Amino acid sequence: xxxxxxxxxxxxxxxxxxxxxxxxxxxxxxxxxxxxxxxxxxxxxxxxxxxxxxxxxxxxxxxxxxxxxxxxxxxxxxxxxxxxxxxxxxxxxxxxxxxxxxxxxxxxxxxxxxxxxxxxxxxxxxxxxxxxxxxxxxxxxxxxxxxxxxxxxxxxxxxxxxxxxxxxxxxxxxxxxxxxxxxxxxxxxxxxxxxxxxxxxxxxxxxxxxxxxxxxxxxxxxxxxxxxxxxxxxxxxxxxxxxxxxxxxxx
Amino acid sequence: xxxxxxxxxxxxxxxxxxxxxxxxxxxxxxxxxxxxxxxxxxxxxxxxxxxxxxxxxxxxxxxxxxxxxxxxxxxxxxxxxxxxxxxxxxxxxxxxxxxxxxxxxxxxxxxxxxxxxxxxxxxxxxxxxxxxxxxxxxxxxxxxxxxxxxxxxxxxxxxxxxxxxxxxxxxxxxxxxxxxxxxxxxxxxxxxxxxxxxxxxxxxxxxxxxxxxxxxxxxxxxxxxxxxxxxxxxxxxxxxxxxxxxxxxxx
Amino acid sequence: xxxxxxxxxxxxxxxxxxxxxxxxxxxxxxxxxxxxxxxxxxxxxxxxxxxxxxxxxxxxxxxxxxxxxxxxxxxxxxxxxxxxxxxxxxxxxxxxxxxxxxxxxxxxxxxxxxxxxxxxxxxxxxxxxxxxxxxxxxxxxxxxxxxxxxxxxxxxxxxxxxxxxxxxxxxxxxxxxxxxxxxxxxxxxxxxxxxxxxxxxxxxxxxxxxxxxxxxxxxxxxxxxxxxxxxxxxxxxxxxxxxxxxxxxxx
Numbered sequence: 031x032x033x034x035x036x037x038x039x040x041x042x043x044x045x046x047x048x049x050x051x052x053x054x055x056x057x058x059x060x061x062x063x064x065x066x067x068x069x070x071x072x073x074x075x076x077x078x079x080x081x082x083x084x085x086x087x088x089x090x091x092x093x094x095x096x097x098x099x100x101x102x103x104x105x106x107x108x109x110x111x112x113x114x115x116x117x118x119x120x121x122x123x124x125x126x127x128x129x130x131x132x133x134x135x136x137x138x139x140x141x142x143x144x145x146x147x148x149x150x151x152x153x154x155x156x157x158x159x160x161x162x163x164x165x166x167x168x169x170x171x172x173x174x175x176x177x178x179x180x181x182x183x184x185x186x187x188x189x190x191x192x193x194x195x196x197x198x199x200x201x202x203x204x205x206x207x208x209x210x211x212x213x214x215x216x217x218x219x220x221x222x223x224x225x226x227x228x229x230x231x232x233x234x235x236x237x238x239x240x241x242x243x244x245x246x247x248x249x250x251x252x253x254x255x256x257x258x259x260x261x262x263x264x265x266x267x268x269x270x271x272x273x274x275x276x277x278x279x280x281x
Numbered sequence: 282x283x284x285x286x287x288x289x290x291x292x293x294x295x296x297x298x299x300x301x302x303x304x305x306x307x308x309x310x311x312x313x314x315x316x317x318x319x320x321x322x323x324x325x326x327x328x329x330x331x332x333x334x335x336x337x338x339x340x341x342x343x344x345x346x347x348x349x350x351x352x353x354x355x356x357x358x359x360x361x362x363x364x365x366x367x368x369x370x371x372x373x374x375x376x377x378x379x380x381x382x383x384x385x386x387x388x389x390x391x392x393x394x395x396x397x398x399x400x401x402x403x404x405x406x407x408x409x410x411x412x413x414x415x416x417x418x419x420x421x422x423x424x425x426x427x428x429x430x431x432x433x434x435x436x437x438x439x440x441x442x443x444x445x446x447x448x449x450x451x452x453x454x455x456x457x458x459x460x461x462x463x464x465x466x467x468x469x470x471x472x473x474x475x476x477x478x479x480x481x482x483x484x485x486x487x488x489x490x491x492x493x494x495x496x497x498x499x500x501x502x503x504x505x506x507x508x509x510x511x512x513x514x515x516x517x518x519x520x521x522x523x524x525x526x527x528x529x530x531x532x
Numbered sequence: 533x534x535x536x537x538x539x540x541x542x543x544x545x546x547x548x549x550x551x552x553x554x555x556x557x558x559x560x561x562x563x564x565x566x567x568x569x570x571x572x573x574x575x576x577x578x579x580x581x582x583x584x585x586x587x588x589x590x591x592x593x594x595x596x597x598x599x600x601x602x603x604x605x606x607x608x609x610x611x612x613x614x615x616x617x618x619x620x621x622x623x624x625x626x627x628x629x630x631x632x633x634x635x636x637x638x639x640x641x642x643x644x645x646x647x648x649x650x651x652x653x654x655x656x657x658x659x660x661x662x663x664x665x666x667x668x669x670x671x672x673x674x675x676x677x678x679x680x681x682x683x684x685x686x687x688x689x690x691x692x693x694x695x696x697x698x699x700x701x702x703x704x705x706x707x708x709x710x711x712x713x714x715x716x717x718x719x720x721x722x723x724x725x726x727x728x729x730x731x732x733x734x735x736x737x738x739x740x741x742x743x744x745x746x747x748x749x750x751x752x753x754x755x756x757x758x759x760x761x762x763x764x765x766x767x768x769x770x771x772x773x774x775x776x777x778x779x780x781x782x783x
Contacts, residue, residue: 065587066317066568066571066587067572067575067585067587068572069317070319070321070322070459070460070572071572073318073459073460074458074459074504074505074508077456077458078457078504083318085316085317085318085358085359086359086360086388086392087359087361088360088361088362088365088394089362090392090394091360091394094391094392095391107587107588108588108589109588109593110589110590110614111591111614112361112362137588140596140597141588141592141596141597143593144593205579206579206767207576207579208575208576208579209572209575251761251764251768252763252764252765252766252767252768253579253580253763253764253766254576254759254760254761254762254763254764255760255761255763255764257505257576257760258505258506258508258760259502259505259506260505261506261508262501262502262503262504262505262506263503264503264504265457265503265504265505266502266503320568320569321569321570321572324710324711325709325755325756325759328709328710329708329754329755329756334710336567336569336610337609337639337643338610338612339611339612339616339645340613341643341645342611342643342645342646345642345643346642346643363612363613508756509756509757509759510753510756510757512755512756512757513752513753513754513755513756513757515755516708516754516755517753517754
């Protein structure tokens with residue numbers, strides 16, 4: 031995501047506000063098979079926008095957890111045997127899934143093990159693949175055009191069945207806090223749980239996180255307070271969108 | 282825990298202050314078998330109140346770690362095979378335990394695997410079971426009256442051998458930060474390590490966390506700063522209680 | 533690390549500034565086999581000073597990850613079977629390592645299992661052992677004089693092939709936030725990746741973290757904001773060192 035020299039106007043785009051209000055109203059449960067480094071921030075980002083995180087991975091309960099979830103995330107960071115088993119169970123339970131699945135192929139460009147898993151996961155129904163340029167470069171040859179593809183970078187590029195979008199929001203500070211990219215995947219899953227168009231959902235999620243990053247950077251004193259302000263910005267965006275939706279209904 | 286419209290008076294109840302001073306003086310080590318999402322916040326909450334966290338789970342050392350701890354916590358969030366083995370070792374070492382054991386049956390109402398484990402753990406000496414209403418509803422039929430039962434909710438209800446207590450403290454923001462409920466279990470364990478009455482210990486721990494939540498919410502700008510202020514409030518409560526205990530001794 | 537009654541002058545020592553500028557310029561990747569409690573803070577500390585964290589542990593990719601890293605850290609906190617396998621692979625790949633390896637023998641004084649692992653890891657080329665007094669006391673009889681030994685305490689003592697150093701920086705608040713000691717090990721690894729003298733690198737890393745702790749404590753309202761300010765101080769030190777290095781080049 032790009033650094034912007036000037037702050038954007040305070041208002042959030044309409045599509046972001048609408049989806050935030052919808053997430054807060056429906057509280058989608060997003061089941062995350064994600065890395066231990068990013069688990070805490072990912073859960074807090076989902077809670078900040080009104081979604082409900084769950085993170086169980088035991089082979090004896092993962093299928094039940096996934097079947098009841100509104101969306102799923104598989105992030106290949108700190109991939110290990112336990113996560114491998116959990117991802118395999120997700121593959122077997124493909125017909126039980128009732129929502130979209132976001133796949134974040136962390137370092138699939140450097141690890142054949144992860145590339146293999148990412149390719150298999152990409153065959154899941156309603157799959158959305160989100161990676162950086164290097165990761166997407168190795169994966170794209172194997173992806174059909176029905177799959178939503180999100181390539182993050184200075185400008186984020188989204189392509190899928192409903193068309194293409196470019197998102198130019200964000201701040202370099204986002205790269206100096208661990209787990210923000212992983213949390214972006216979880217936000218895409220939460221938005222896609224409440225919107226049938228995965229391209230629109232991914233665009234709104236990345237715009238929302240990027241604008242929160244810009245807002246946080248404007249007042250942060252370093253990387254520690256940036257992380258704190260990022261969550262504050264996200265929960266503030268959510269609260270304001272809910273209030274606006276309510277006052278709109280009341281009119 | 283309930284949202285309170287008005288802030289309580291600044292002073293902490295006497296029992297909370299006394300237990301905080303005792304925890305800081307004795308520095309109980311609380312051995313936590315807990316989920317990866319909440320480990321960091323749980324450790325920081327224990328450190329904030331002057332207790333000492335430990336979190337080892339290797340089968341080759343868990344018994345030695347538990348036998349030397351002043352209290353234990355078993356939280357069934359992100360329950361996995363490693364945690365299953367650790368919990369089984371805890372069961373085997375029941376006669377070596379020298380302190381109370383808090384059991385947090387996270388989602389035991391949704392997972393037969395977790396319910397089974399929670400029922401077995403509830404047979405440990407000095408067990409304290411802390412869950413939300415749904416979790417406690419499935420477990421209560423299996424619990425004897427000697428077991429301390431903590432049911433969290435808008436008002437927390439505590440029942441055990443020494444009687445019953447209701448706690449009306451807290452703030453809705455506590456539910457928007459991951460791991461606060463898990464950290465509450467660790468606080469109960471730390472307080473129960475220094476007080477022989479588990480009902481009183483649980484009441485003081487939940488009051489302390491609830492008041493810290495109210496204090497944090499009064500100055501937070503969102504969910505990020507709320508988490509930061511929550512730890513600030515807890516460490517401030519602890520520091521102040523230690524100072525008051527010292528000045529009381531000096532008189 | 534010691535509590536200092538008075539704040540030091542704002543300026544960082546020259547060696548710290550020089551190494552921070554070098555870390556930011558070369559962005560060393562530090563591969564961390566570390567405990568789940570400290571992973572997040574460790575990654576954020578490395579990012580704050582401009583280094584790049586990686587934390588993979590799967591047996592199918594750990595050797596490739598280590599062989600491409602500029603430094604490694606093995607921290608024995610929450611040691612488990614997965615970490616045991618990863619550490620064993622590190623031993624086998626000893627000839628592929630291209631940088632220093634920092635070993636943090638957490639609780640090796642209390643667990644024979646960890647002592648055994650620490651002794652074996654200490655035979656790695658360019659090993660740096662960092663522990664507290666109790667941990668170093670049990671390990672030192674087995675360490676040759678070529679190994680750099682860092683003993684943390686009120687005053688940190690560093691000894692190695694190039695001589696000895698004592699570091700008197702830090703603040704008691706550092707002990708009230710989980711993972712700061714583990715993050716110190718990662719900072720030593722990052723500094724040792726860009727400086728051939730491990731004694732000088734360890735001295736600069738502990739001075740940098742200690743001064744950041746003093747700066748954070750001066751404005752913190754408790755343990756929560758202390759952790760936030762600590763990262764702010766580290767990223768600020770890094771940013772300032774980079775700017776100074778650039779303006780020096782420009783002159």
